[in-house]
Amino acid sequence: MDTGSRRIDDLDGGLDLRATLESGQSYLWRRDDGRTYEQGASGDGWYHTVLPASTTRTNEAEVLRVRQVDGRLEWEASTPYAPDRIAELLRLDDDLEAIVSNTPDDDLVDAAYEAHRGLRLVRDPPFACLVSFICSAQMHVSRIFDMQVALAEAYGETVRFDGREYAAYPTPERLAEATERELRSLSLGYRAPYVRRTAEMVATGEARPEEAQDLDYEAAREWLTRFVGVGEKVADCVLLFSLGYLEAVPLDTWIRRAIAEHYPHCDRDSYEATSRAIREQFGGEFAGYAQTYVFHHLRTGG
DNA sequence: TATCCAAGGTAAGTT
DNA sequence: AACTTACCTTGGATA
Numbered sequence: 001m002d003t004g005s006r007r008i009d010d011l012d013g014g015l016d017l018r019a020t021l022e023s024g025q026s027y028l029w030r031r032d033d034g035r036t037y038e039q040g041a042s043g044d045g046w047y048h049t050v051l052p053a054s055t056t057r058t059n060e061a062e063v064l065r066v067r068q069v070d071g072r073l074e075w076e077a078s079t080p081y082a083p084d085r086i087a088e089l090l091r092l093d094d095d096l097e098a099i100v101s102n103t104p105d106d107d108l109v110d111a112a113y114e115a116h117r118g119l120r121l122v123r124d125p126p127f128a129c130l131v132s133f134i135c136s137a138q139m140h141v142s143r144i145f146d147m148q149v150a151l152a153e154a155y156g157e158t159v160r161f162d163g164r165e166y167a168a169y170p171t172p173e174r175l176a177e178a179t180e181r182e183l184r185s186l187s188l189g190y191r192a193p194y195v196r197r198t199a200e201m202v203a204t205g206e207a208r209p210e211e212a213q214d215l216d217y218e219a220a221r222e223w224l225t226r227f228v229g230v231g232e233k234v235a236d237c238v239l240l241f242s243l244g245y246l247e248a249v250p251l252d253t254w255i256r257r258a259i260a261e262h263y264p265h266c267d268r269d270s271y272e273a274t275s276r277a278i279r280e281q282f283g284g285e286f287a288g289y290a291q292t293y294v295f296h297h298l299r300t301g302g
Numbered sequence: 303t304a305t306c307c308a309a310g311g312t313a314a315g316t317t
Numbered sequence: 318a319a320c321t322t323a324c325c326t327t328g329g330a331t332a
Binding site for chain 3: 138139140142143184187188189190191192269270
């Protein structure tokens with residue numbers, strides 16, 4: 001077991017681990033006690049995620065545990081590469097100070113940045129991000145988490161770490177073997193055939209989400225919609241929360257509500273046009289950061 | 303207790 | 318290309 005820690009103060013713009021992992025941008029980390037943001041703080045503050053073997057340098061499934069305490073980010077992991085992996089997954093190298101100060105002045109965005117200082121975007125593994133956001137359609141945040149746990153427990157590799165068993169996120173190959181009926185039994189509803197078919201596309205090599213990285217932002221968004229169950233909104237989520245397109249602004253119900261109430265001039269007749277307008281409103285290059293702060297702020301009653 | 307409704311939308315069928 | 322409609326499931330709100 002590899003353990004260690006680093007000072008939060010050494011990170012430009014700090015870190016709010018809870019806001020980062022429970023703001024609805026990633027569904028791949030869980031509190032040890034399995035509870036979610038809406039249920040309030042509890043437990044000892046540890047979060048864990050399990051990366052499938054096919055995505056790790058060691059070629060073995062990796063368990064990462066992290067918590068924030070006394071101004072430090074602590075970790076326990078089954079891999080010696082934990083520091084690099086955590087920095088990658090939590091975007092610890094982003095200069096949050098610079099990003100915040102480079103965003104245009106705006107009452108709502110300023111309030112969101114102020115209320116949740118330290119919230120960082122994540123860099124989720126592409127396939128897991130893709131599947132989790134296919135699951136997110138018309139679904140409550142807490143249940144999206146539950147779906148990912150159900151998928152991992154049903155189809156993921158079991159990993160033993162520090163006396164406890166963890167389930168890795170399923171591989172495309174294993175998920176492609178699932179039947180629609182099986183997936184529906186996990187309460188995926190109409191998303192079941194989408195997940196199965198998309199997993200099959202990745203497993204057979206027909207298309208992999210990483211391939212979008214070769215394209216400019218709007219072309220990448222369009223390209224991702226080839227996956228079944230992926231429209232413009234989910235494509236934006238994958239671009240922002242996995243592939244590093246920080247200008248992406250997923251137009252979900254909360255952001256559309258914000259546009260109606262705060263930025264009516266950005267409300268256009270198509271996703272593409274509204275997207276362009278709100279991205280400009282949010283300062284372009286890092287518009288996705290503003291989106292995620294505003295989303296979290298509104299969802300938590302801001 | 304029964305019914306309604308929204309939840310980080312998308313696909314398929316029509317105009 | 319823009320517009321409609323159906324779609325699984327569940328927890329919380331409303332009657």
